[in-house]
Amino acid sequence: MSAPYAKLPAWVDYGLIPLINLTVAFAVAGLVVLAVGESPVRAAGLMIQGAFGYGEGIGFTLYYATNFIFTGLAVAVAFHCGLFNIGGEGQAYVAGLGVALPCLWLDQFAPWYLVFLAAIVGSALAGAAWALIPGWLQAKRGSHVVITTIMFNFIASSLMVYVLVDVLKPAGSMAPQTRAFAESGQLPRLDWMFSWAGVDMGGAPFNLSFLLALVMACVVWAVIWRTKLGYEIRTMGHSPSAARYAGIRESRIIIITMMMSGALAGMMALNPIMGDQHRMQLDFVGGAGFVGIAVALMGRSHPVGIVPAAILFGMLYQGGAEISFEMPQISRDMITIIQGLVILFAGALENMFRPAITTFFATMGTARAGKTLPAGE
Amino acid sequence: MNDIAIELKGIDKKFGLVHANKDIDLRVRKGTIHGIIGENGAGKSTLMSILYGFYQADDGDIFINGQKIVIKDPNVAIGAGIGMVHQHFMLVENFTVLENVMLGAEESQILTAGITKARQELRRLEHEYELEVDPDAIIEELPVGLQQRVEILKALYRGAEILILDEPTGVLTPDEADHLFRILEQLKDQGKTILLITHKLREIMAVTDEVSVMRRGEMVATRTTAETSVEELAELMVGRHVLLHVEKGPAAPGEVMLSVENLTVRDSRGVDMVKNVSFQVRAGEIVGIAGVAGNGQSELLQAVSGIRRAVSGKVWLDGEPVDVTSKDPSGLRQRGLAHVPEDRQHMGLVLKFDQSENSILGYHDDPKYSNGMFLDIDAIRKDAVDKIEKYDIRPPNPRLKTANFSGGNQQKIVLAREMERDPKVLIIGQPTRGVDVGAIEFIHKRIIEMRDAGKAVLLVSVELDEIRSLADRVLVMFDGRIVGERAPDTGERELGLLMAGVADAEEAAQ
Numbered sequence: 001m002s003a004p005y006a007k008l009p010a011w012v013d014y015g016l017i018p019l020i021n022l023t024v025a026f027a028v029a030g031l032v033v034l035a036v037g038e039s040p041v042r043a044a045g046l047m048i049q050g051a052f053g054y055g056e057g058i059g060f061t062l063y064y065a066t067n068f069i070f071t072g073l074a075v076a077v078a079f080h081c082g083l084f085n086i087g088g089e090g091q092a093y094v095a096g097l098g099v100a101l102p103c104l105w106l107d108q109f110a111p112w113y114l115v116f117l118a119a120i121v122g123s124a125l126a127g128a129a130w131a132l133i134p135g136w137l138q139a140k141r142g143s144h145v146v147i148t149t150i151m152f153n154f155i156a157s158s159l160m161v162y163v164l165v166d167v168l169k170p171a172g173s174m175a176p177q178t179r180a181f182a183e184s185g186q187l188p189r190l191d192w193m194f195s196w197a198g199v200d201m202g203g204a205p206f207n208l209s210f211l212l213a214l215v216m217a218c219v220v221w222a223v224i225w226r227t228k229l230g231y232e233i234r235t236m237g238h239s240p241s242a243a244r245y246a247g248i249r250e251s252r253i254i255i256i257t258m259m260m261s262g263a264l265a266g267m268m269a270l271n272p273i274m275g276d277q278h279r280m281q282l283d284f285v286g287g288a289g290f291v292g293i294a295v296a297l298m299g300r301s302h303p304v305g306i307v308p309a310a311i312l313f314g315m316l317y318q319g320g321a322e323i324s325f326e327m328p329q330i331s332r333d334m335i336t337i338i339q340g341l342v343i344l345f346a347g348a349l350e351n352m353f354r355p356a357i358t359t360f361f362a363t364m365g366t367a368r369a370g371k372t373l374p375a376g377e
Numbered sequence: 378m379n380d381i382a383i384e385l386k387g388i389d390k391k392f393g394l395v396h397a398n399k400d401i402d403l404r405v406r407k408g409t410i411h412g413i414i415g416e417n418g419a420g421k422s423t424l425m426s427i428l429y430g431f432y433q434a435d436d437g438d439i440f441i442n443g444q445k446i447v448i449k450d451p452n453v454a455i456g457a458g459i460g461m462v463h464q465h466f467m468l469v470e471n472f473t474v475l476e477n478v479m480l481g482a483e484e485s486q487i488l489t490a491g492i493t494k495a496r497q498e499l500r501r502l503e504h505e506y507e508l509e510v511d512p513d514a515i516i517e518e519l520p521v522g523l524q525q526r527v528e529i530l531k532a533l534y535r536g537a538e539i540l541i542l543d544e545p546t547g548v549l550t551p552d553e554a555d556h557l558f559r560i561l562e563q564l565k566d567q568g569k570t571i572l573l574i575t576h577k578l579r580e581i582m583a584v585t586d587e588v589s590v591m592r593r594g595e596m597v598a599t600r601t602t603a604e605t606s607v608e609e610l611a612e613l614m615v616g617r618h619v620l621l622h623v624e625k626g627p628a629a630p631g632e633v634m635l636s637v638e639n640l641t642v643r644d645s646r647g648v649d650m651v652k653n654v655s656f657q658v659r660a661g662e663i664v665g666i667a668g669v670a671g672n673g674q675s676e677l678l679q680a681v682s683g684i685r686r687a688v689s690g691k692v693w694l695d696g697e698p699v700d701v702t703s704k705d706p707s708g709l710r711q712r713g714l715a716h717v718p719e720d721r722q723h724m725g726l727v728l729k730f731d732q733s734e735n736s737i738l739g740y741h742d743d744p745k746y747s748n749g750m751f752l753d754i755d756a757i758r759k760d761a762v763d764k765i766e767k768y769d770i771r772p773p774n775p776r777l778k779t780a781n782f783s784g785g786n787q788q789k790i791v792l793a794r795e796m797e798r799d800p801k802v803l804i805i806g807q808p809t810r811g812v813d814v815g816a817i818e819f820i821h822k823r824i825i826e827m828r829d830a831g832k833a834v835l836l837v838s839v840e841l842d843e844i845r846s847l848a849d850r851v852l853v854m855f856d857g858r859i860v861g862e863r864a865p866d867t868g869e870r871e872l873g874l875l876m877a878g879v880a881d882a883e884e885a886a887q
Contacts, residue, residue, distance in 0.1 A: 226754065228741050228747055229750065234730070235730075238728070238730065239726075242725070244704075244706075245684055245716075245724040245725065245738075246738050246739035246741070247683070247706035247739060
């Protein structure tokens with residue numbers, strides 16, 4: 001009698017319910033827009049038009065989505081082990097070093113693909129290293145990763161200010177950033193993908209790291225659901241006592257999972273640094289680490305959910321920028337409110353409409369089957 | 378009509394495709410203990426949840442003391458004098474007994490007055506019903522039996538006249554269960570009405586006045602307890618004839634397969650739970666460890682199976698020494714030790730995994746299930762289907778989440794996994810806890826088969842009946858020590874006294 005309600009069909013669970021949550025989030029956001037005296041319909045139009053209406057908009061949407069795929073995957077991997085890695089922000093920030101240093105060093109003589117390879121490895125290692133300490137503290141000392149990863153975000157922030165201002169800033173420059181990379185420190189843009197569709201990408205920085213993000217989504221799926229390591233991670237996440245019974249080494253799994261999570265968050269740094277700015281700037285992560293939490297929640301910690309959720313948040317970022325440009329009444333902060341509402345309804349209030357929908361489908365099922373089954377085993 | 382405390386008429390409830398309650402009629406006389414019996418999933422808990430307002434019936438009427446009443450939530454039920462003691466306790470673990478009893482009935486924002494009143498009332502209830510509990514004890518520090526008493530006190534504190542107990546003895550030792558039954562008798566003498574939900578026939582026979590049997594969502598019969606028999610009830614429950622007695626031939630013990638010498642084990646608080654214990658298990662015999670829960674059996678099982686470090690002592694598995702100070706359950710598995718843990722829901726299974734995933738828990742490193750670092754999903758599913766067929770696991774779906782299997786079928790998943798490894802030593806804790814009658818018969822048969830196939834079986838159970846019918850030798854554990862070895866046909870009273878720590882049990886039993 002623990003689960004009295006029948007299971008929902010997958011399309012309802014993964015399609016309809018998120019859609020209803022989103023619709024409600026946008027409806028409430030519409031009220032907010034109405035309250036500041038603008039037309040919600042026009043705002044919605046602007047958002048969609050801004051995010052998907054023309055080549056450059058789409059390019060920006062997918063550029064932002066790339067960041068969120070990486071950070072969303074990072075949070076999801078940790079979730080599967082029952083760990084809440086809030087430190088994606090700091091891990092990505094420190095991983096900037098793993099991208100920038102190979103670029104600064106190699107861009108003079110190596111071809112771009114070698115630089116890219118070195119930067120992938122560098123960002124993953126740096127991100128993993130930054131997650132290793134909280135992971136180790138959790139595994140060996142029981143310090144909660146939520147606390148330690150938050151604190152490591154602050155440490156990362158201070159560290160990077162120091163590094164950028166005192167170490168990597170070229171002499172004589174006023175801006176806290178590295179020098180610009182030469183051409184081989186820059187990732188190819190994906191104009192060709194847009195040309196296929198006959199669209200012009202304009203100045204959008206949509207680049208190769210998007211494809212890397214998709215590859216990583218597949219890798220995460222394979223690791224979590226198809227490897228022994230993934231099996232051990234999921235066992236730990238669902239039931240630590242069952243893991244102990246099975247002889248799974250708890251601290252080992254916690255540390256490995258945190259490092260994998262940190263590595264994924266770290267790879268996010270490739271996109272803005274090598275793909276867009278072609279230099280490392282102060283605060284280049286820009287909150288993507290935290291958006292990753294919402295993306296993982298909304299995507300149910302599954303790559304197939306995370307990619308569309310990341311694109312949705314990419315749309316909010318890009319379309320939101322467009323709205324605040326066109327509607328002076330609506331500031332950037334308003335856009336943050338709308339994003340917050342989406343997180344609230346899609347993540348935190350995920351179960352708000354579920355009981356009603358479940359009942360509805362249960363009754364439908366009964367009616368369709370015509371007769372009921374006995375309450376068997 | 379005045380002597381009817383509860384009357385249900387035509388109660389009907391569906392959950393989607395599952396027809397949990399079909400047109401149920403029930404009449405419970407005031408001042409009686411009325412048993413409701415049925416296998417897991419027969420609809421007992423649903424019916425009680427409707428009575429207590431957790432669910433709404435789709436159809437049907439409820440009458441309390443002859444008054445028709447609509448119970449839309451538990452507050453209405455409490456108002457009508459219905460109290461419920463849940464199978465899984467609804468207590469705040471780090472609150473005191475007093476705080477838990479008051480919870481939801483504080484009466485005002487400032488607690489002082491309420492506390493004084495509650496303390497007095499608690500003292501009165503304790504005296505009246507032999508329900509002694511220290512009001513200032515923290516719940517998580519109390520043994521399960523006492524926690525249950527707090528649940529009962531909670532209901533009585535809210536003025537319950539009708540008490541529903543859902544599988545109350547599932548977590549209790551025979552001793553604690555006996556005490557509970559004494560409490561129930563006293564409550565009955567005070568005019569309270571008690572509804573006892575269980576799937577244990579013995580309990581029904583021991584305490585109830587009347588008994589109703591449910592099967593597959595239907596109320597199939599109501600009997601006066603004095604006029605029925607265990608056999609009749611079992612047949613009504615399962616719908617076919619059930620073999621209650623385990624048939625087994627004499628044991629043919631061979632080599633010593635598991636040898637434990639002077640083992641001492643501490644629990645997580647640093648208290649010695651197993652003290653200098655020594656015993657041997659031979660191939661082809663079942664050694665049963667009887668004892669009241671909490672006397673070190675769990676720690677002993679965990680230490681021998683490598684989940685918990687021992688402080689000192691020696692263990693040999695098939696003649697080879699085992700390092701008891703390291704935790705290496707995987708290593709022991711490879712050496713031929715299989716372990717069916719006491720707590721299948723938290724240890725033996727991951728409830729969110731599907732059946733096939735649980736079929737490899739602990740053995741996922743086996744090359745049979747993997748290609749290098751990858752799992753061989755096809756091999757795992759095929760293996761799972763084999764086990765489903767061999768152990769008659771229902772529903773036969775390897776991709777179904779384990780949480781959706783009944784208790785008996787969950788246990789079969791664990792047994793299939795451990796027994797099919799063809800181990801040398803099989804350690805089984807509480808093989809039939811929370812398992813329905815039909816499955817118990819099956820599980821017992823399998824355990825005997827393992828013995829007859831020459832395995833050394835170490836069995837721990839708090840069900841004395843189970844130990845007596847399965848074991849070839851019975852060791853009794855009390856306070857961390859093995860206080861005696863007896864033959865399985867030793868009288869229940871003598872074993873019971875040993876379990877209670879009476880040294881001269883033999884004499885005392887005379």
